[in-house]
Amino acid sequence: MDIASYIEIRPEIMMGKPVIKGTRVTVEMILESLGSGESVDNILDSYPRITRDAISAALLFAAEALKTERIYPIAV
Known part of the structure; x- marks a missing residue:
């Protein structure tokens, strides 16, 4: 599936949050x-x-975003 066919990020739409194309x-x-x-x-x-x-x-899209994010555990 081509994620870019369905998801867009534009600063003027919902303050740049990823949205379904053509919607809010x-x-x-x-x-x-x-x-x-x-x-x-x-x-x-x-x-x-x-x-x-x-x-x-x-x-x-969310899964791909998490793949590139690094999480560092904080000792409590």
């Missing part, structure tokens, strides 16, 4: 919705301009 639906919102137990079908019903493939692209 952020990758962050999709992740939060899925993480809180909302179904893909419910998200699609709520946002008819996005597709199942767009939701998959949002998940892949």
